Amino acid sequence: MWTPEVTNMIIQGIGETLKMTCFSCLFGYLFGIPLGVILSTTDVNGLTPNRYVYKVLDFITNIVRSVPFLILLILLIPVTRALVGKSYGSTATIVPLTIAAVPFIGRMVESSLNEVDRGVIEAARSMGISNFKIITRVMLVETRVSLMTGVTIAFGTILGYSAMAGTVGGGGLGDIAVRYGYYRYQTDIMIVTVVLLILLVQIFQTVGMRIAAKTDRRIK
Amino acid sequence: MGTIVEFKEVTKIFSSAYGTTKALDNVNLKIEEGDIYGVIGMSGAGKSTLIRCINLLEKPTSGQVITDGEDLTKLSEKQLRAKRKHIGMIFQHFNLLMQKNVVDNVAFPLTASGVPKKEARAKAAELLEVVGLKEKMKSYPASLSGGQMQRVAIARALAQDPKILLCDEATSALDPETTASILNLLQKINREYNITIIIITHAMSVVRRVCKHVAILSDGQIVETGLVSDVFDNPQTDEARILISKAEQSERRTKGE
Numbered sequence: 001m002w003t004p005e006v007t008n009m010i011i012q013g014i015g016e017t018l019k020m021t022c023f024s025c026l027f028g029y030l031f032g033i034p035l036g037v038i039l040s041t042t043d044v045n046g047l048t049p050n051r052y053v054y055k056v057l058d059f060i061t062n063i064v065r066s067v068p069f070l071i072l073l074i075l076l077i078p079v080t081r082a083l084v085g086k087s088y089g090s091t092a093t094i095v096p097l098t099i100a101a102v103p104f105i106g107r108m109v110e111s112s113l114n115e116v117d118r119g120v121i122e123a124a125r126s127m128g129i130s131n132f133k134i135i136t137r138v139m140l141v142e143t144r145v146s147l148m149t150g151v152t153i154a155f156g157t158i159l160g161y162s163a164m165a166g167t168v169g170g171g172g173l174g175d176i177a178v179r180y181g182y183y184r185y186q187t188d189i190m191i192v193t194v195v196l197l198i199l200l201v202q203i204f205q206t207v208g209m210r211i212a213a214k215t216d217r218r219i220k
Numbered sequence: 221m222g223t224i225v226e227f228k229e230v231t232k233i234f235s236s237a238y239g240t241t242k243a244l245d246n247v248n249l250k251i252e253e254g255d256i257y258g259v260i261g262m263s264g265a266g267k268s269t270l271i272r273c274i275n276l277l278e279k280p281t282s283g284q285v286i287t288d289g290e291d292l293t294k295l296s297e298k299q300l301r302a303k304r305k306h307i308g309m310i311f312q313h314f315n316l317l318m319q320k321n322v323v324d325n326v327a328f329p330l331t332a333s334g335v336p337k338k339e340a341r342a343k344a345a346e347l348l349e350v351v352g353l354k355e356k357m358k359s360y361p362a363s364l365s366g367g368q369m370q371r372v373a374i375a376r377a378l379a380q381d382p383k384i385l386l387c388d389e390a391t392s393a394l395d396p397e398t399t400a401s402i403l404n405l406l407q408k409i410n411r412e413y414n415i416t417i418i419i420i421t422h423a424m425s426v427v428r429r430v431c432k433h434v435a436i437l438s439d440g441q442i443v444e445t446g447l448v449s450d451v452f453d454n455p456q457t458d459e460a461r462i463l464i465s466k467a468e469q470s471e472r473r474t475k476g477e
Contacts, residue, residue, distance in 0.1 A: 122315065128301040128302060142318065
């Protein structure tokens with residue numbers, strides 16, 4: 001059963017999974033960082049507290065996060081179709097993956113930024129530094145280790161979501177696992193895909209955490 | 221030499237869900253240029269609020285804060301930021317950037333306001349020489365002692381050539397010997413750069429050692445001001461007498477007498 005076709009299919013599956021995860025992570029951070037920054041700065045204890053902005057964003061973030069990913073995937077089919085032209089395959093899956101990732105990443109960025117010592121921010125204010133620069137030069141820099149840890153967590157989570165999209169023809173390793181392992185009872189192929197998924201998460205987790213630890217200047 | 225900081229009827233009220241607190245109650249204060257001025261009071265007396273009103277990190281509820289000839293309460297956010305560059309500040313917990321090395325910490329106020337990195341680092345290196353930490357330039361704050369961290373913070377506060385240096389319980393986290401060396405450094409800075417230094421503290425020994433004038437703050441009110449020797453040796457008000465005796469007691473206790 002290990003024909004070259006199967007091997008090729010699995011290699012292609014790895015490629016698709018990586019493509020979905022990487023692009024969704026990228027787009028997720030593109031929108032998630034501003035969301036996290038606004039959530040953190042408009043918080044009661046933030047740099048520029050604004051109850052209304054915080055409440056609205058907090059509410060939307062919670063709503064999107066409460067919808068199970070599989071349901072979100074189906075709910076977003078019209079949006080996906082409008083943006084990509086079709087609702088199946090790995091490129092189309094990037095749309096719901098990104099939308100699921102943004103609030104999740106936003107929350108992680110928010111909690112990272114909230115770790116910044118209030119005293120350090122006060123010191124920056126006493127130097128006459130603008131709020132924008134306090135965000136970009138103090139908060140985002142001081143928390144880079146925590147942010148990096150967040151990236152590895154986000155990557156693993158999005159990879160897991162991308163596999164879930166396999167049940168509705170989302171492409172990638174999850175798709176192969178569902179089609180061969182579930183519909184055709186080819187357990188061996190399913191096990192191979194699952195092992196590959198585990199390996200991918202492990203590799204990214206290890207590399208990410210190592211980079212995070214390497215760049216941390218607090219220990220030494 | 222003229223007045224560099226003046227408080228005119230400054231009141232600061234904090235309101236929260238639990239009620240309101242009057243942190244400063246109609247405070248009038250004049251600090252002369254070139255002075256080392258101490259503000260002493262028990263915890264909760266409003267010292268932190270008072271020092272934060274000098275650079276408007278806290279905005280007074282009413283009253284005027286005239287710093288270096290300008291009423292800060294009337295300035296726009298942008299003008300205020302420009303003004304703050306001339307008012308350095310150091311803190312009890314140093315508040316250094318833990319992910320930047322010593323020289324970049326000192327250069328930070330400059331690079332953040334657009335000074336080229338090379339120029340900022342050169343200035344930072346000079347300042348580190350002044351505070352006696354040139355050999356630690358490439359170290360990270362986590363590897364420094366408390367006294368060394370405060371020296372870095374002082375160098376950082378001097379980066380933008382301030383006229384005033386605010387010290388918020390700057391020696392309260394340090395042991396007596398380190399405290400003495402930091403106070404010596406502050407005196408040197410006051411002398412050599414003619415920077416007015418304002419120290420808030422709960423420790424009488426700090427005020428006695430370096431300050432020329434002192435104000436006693438009690439429950440948000442200035443109860444007494446004057447030369448350190450006059451106020452401490454011959455207090456005129458009950459509040460001042462109570463504070464001085466309490467402070468003396470606690471200082472005797474920490475010395476183990």
